[in-house]
Amino acid sequence: MKVSVLFFGATADVIGEREINLEFSDHAKASDAFSEIVNKFPRLANHKLLFAVNQEYASGDEIVKDGDELAVFTAVSGG
């Protein structure tokens, strides 16, 4: 199954892309998917990361589905 992963600000700079597509095994847990992403781009681990699934903050327990939109970003700094 295929999902898109979005990056913003500092994480987009690390990856050099704002969006990538990744393949995961079916019924992957969100926490596993995010671990895989961080392993793939180890420089992400230099940051405190937040994760979202389909535009909602992720607990990690979500089951990732084909076509889902994941996002990986640093603690927000708007305002």
Added chain:
Amino acid sequence: MKVSVLFFGATADVIGEREINLEFSDHAKASDAFSEIVNKFPRLANHKLLFAVNQEYASGDEIVKDGDELAVFTAVSGG
């Protein structure tokens, strides 16, 4: 000795004037001067009044001097 007495808002409506001149005996205490003013215009007593001497809230203990500016007004309602 002569002082001016200013009225604003509700007290100006009661008096029908915004400023009057009054004669007081020398060395009058402010509290006595204000009592005299209220006695002269008894309808003022229908209001909670505040008093000022020379543009400062009066404690009543001030000694009124010739040419002083007294003021009688209701609790403020700006904002």
Added chain:
Amino acid sequence: MSFYEITTEPLDIGAIARRVVPVNCGAIVTLDGFVRQFTKGRETEYLVYEAYQPMALKELEKLVARAHEEFEIENVGIVHRLGRLEIGETSVVISVASPHRRAAFEACEWLIKELKRTVPIWKKEVYADGEIWVEGDSQSKK
């Protein structure tokens, strides 16, 4: 720079807030008081504000000085309008800039409370069938 003014001109709250911006602050808190249409269910047609102007300016000056003593703020701007105000028009603007926004919120709330208690300005509410000079809380000020 802190400032306090009384004017009969309409108030531009954005412009007033801008004037208190210092280089080392990142937030301004602004209180914008305006003429409400309904007070206790009664419809107001317009308001008239009147001041004992020289004393009001002295009291505003004291307020600004006390705010600087009591709160860690950088700049304060207070502008009060006088004369006839229509529904929805701004009667008073208080803007406070501070390095930490907590102090700006606290100081702004304190300033409007104190202004309503101490600054000799009065409001007349005019209705279709009458008018009344609003008298403040009697506990206000000895």
Added chain:
Amino acid sequence: MSFYEITTEPLDIGAIARRVVPVNCGAIVTLDGFVRQFTKGRETEYLVYEAYQPMALKELEKLVARAHEEFEIENVGIVHRLGRLEIGETSVVISVASPHRRAAFEACEWLIKELKRTVPIWKKEVYADGEIWVEGDSQSKK
């Protein structure tokens, strides 16, 4: 009416505050966040704000709903600007109208705190000799 928006246009805080005015309220509290020139002694040339826009709008919607649940307020307006902002330009405006001003102060302060914690927007500070994406407090959000 409450509203929340994200825009790349300059913000007019007076105009935003005006949009939250209801007929039975007499005070609006507005928080105006802007680009400070110096942060910890270092001079900023300009800022760039970026958002995860659809998620940011969802989080703003939740914030406004929670504010209405937790505080006795009438209307809330939040507008956040994105893109390049020069020194002194306003990045965010939060205006709250309430029948009693206490609630407006409380809600406005709570809203900016929560916005900075939950809404996916990031700020890049650009200096003469470099730039950095500011990362929020790590305790922010699980």
